[in-house]
Amino acid sequence: MTSAAHLENYSPASMVTEVLQILCDQKECAVECLYNSTVVEALLQPIHNLMRGTKAAPNCSETALIYIADVLARIASVEEGLTLLLYGENMNSSKEKSSTGAHIIAQFLKKLLDEDISIFSGSEMLPMVKGAFISTCCQIYGTCEGLQVLIPYSLHESLAKAWKKTSLLSDRIPTPVEDSDSVSSISQESQNIMAWEENLLDGLLNFAATPKGLLLLQRTDAINECVTFMFNRYAKKLQISRHKKFDCGVLVTQVASTAAGAVALQRSGFVNALITELWANLECGRDDVRVTHPRATPVDPIDQSCQKSFLALVNFLSYPAVYELVGNQDLPNKAEYSLREVPTCIIDIIDRLIILNSEAKIRSLFNYEQSHIFGLRLLSVICCSLDTLLLLEAQYQVSEILLRAQEESILETSEGHRDFIIDGLSVExxxxxxxxxxxGGPVERILPPRMLEKGDDPYPWPMFSSYPLPNCYLSEVTRNADLKQDSDLSKILLHFKMSDKQTEWIENCQRQFCKMMKAKPDMISGGALVELLENFVLHLSESPSECYFPSVEYTATDANVKNESLSLVQQLGIQMTVRYGKFLNLLKDGAEHDLTWVLKHCERFLKQQRALVKSSLLCLQGGCAGHDWFVSSLFMLMLGDRQKTLRFLQQFSRLLASAFLWLPRLHISVRLFSLF
Structure with missing residues (x-):
């Protein structure tokens, strides 16, 4: 007698599915044969029938639906197929958008998850059907375009609701009693529920593939469980996402870009595991690896065994993650460190590898020079984020510690000269x-190389142990403020003097400006650009249709803001901005006081629009974390004119663009909460 497995192999449905899968895997064949409305409509027809009622689909089985979902998922995994499902074969067609494949699939999955459809009620294969269509939707909402199309269906809410319900069921499963007949049935039931729960978490985790999807995931309050699920699969060396070959680094980078995601990664044990693996490679090495050549010298690139850990840390350490996990925390700075003491968190990495300000820390490292250079390389990368740089400076005075270390590298000669010891650490x-x-950019500063040169003078670059820097590291930047105003720019400015009855003036100005920027990008002087921005924003702010945010009355005087305090990070940011502005000949003496005045008024202006929020997240406790780089950049553009800068910001705050360009604008703002 032929077994059920053999019957399945020779069934028409499985054979047709296998052929379709083969075609899907061959992109050129798929484009020619499958990516058309006829095939997609044929695949979607059973789903159409089921949503109309069970009587309309008498011959549609669970197995058939699973096969259909698998083929649709393969179609959605390719750009051409995804476009077909999202918009149909004719993107410009007047056909109703809700009838395209993606909409039908999302509607069907939502009905399945919300149990709003009576098909296959009580069937053991129903979770498999749901899982198959979750897989299909993951391929769609795992892209920005697909997510935008599926947002109206709130699949994240349906998935979260189903997961919470399943999680409660798994908690209620009784503990099996030995020698009981129910042990096997309970065990099977438990496995089925756990598998379904993991399927739902996997579906939720796929929302983290896009920034907007990550926001939706955070709003489900399931991000901690999703990240823990991701880490468990990572620890078992399983594919992170079942439905799409996401690299772990991609999802970690995406999740760590938010404070809530960074905290979830730490709670899951991911950060601990990452640092433990790094320490094992960096300090312990592998005993089973035969050493055939000496280790790389410190000025060479990072040792290959540590590159993976280095990249993983760089991907993880975005500013929101650094601020949430490091902010307001002191370094351990212990009197003694055990050689067996392994770091477990980001603070420990900073303490043990970057800020080596004591003999105890140095003695605790087996490979002091290599490990410290690793830490300095990591510092060099994460400080590309100026907010991270300011945070580390404010909390740990990193520059001061590095300068002190350079001072200790000076060798006093018999002639009274002071020469720096040139080694891997001093160069780094x-x-x-x-x-x-x-x-600044590459034409505004000169970074010394990390490599030594051959010859009598292996490192011709001057070292220093105090600021200011030697002039050789400063590029000669001259600002020509007297550029002759181009006639095309005059045409743009002329638009602002025309009658307000001209409804197309915005488009005309934008078109003319883009044309000029492409043809003569160097012909716009700073003063002309400021005039253009001021007039443009003024006109927009006076048009009710262009104002996304309501006008806010601001009556604070200088006396009112006198007692406003700026964080140490903001103060260091002011110093950095003014130093850079003076280097570009944009700011003069007294600019530091004026920028402080502007930032205090901005803080007062934005504070009156903030909501009261109770949160365990550090970034939501008080003002916006980090320096206000938008205001600082605008202040330099306005050549240090504080009144003009503040007036522009108040007008600009009414426009939707302010929500994207001026980050503190919507920090815990009542306007932000009104959007959801």
Missing amino acids: RNHVLVRMNLI
């Missing part, structure tokens, strides 16, 4: 100090 510290002190 020199590079990091220049990078941290000078901001």
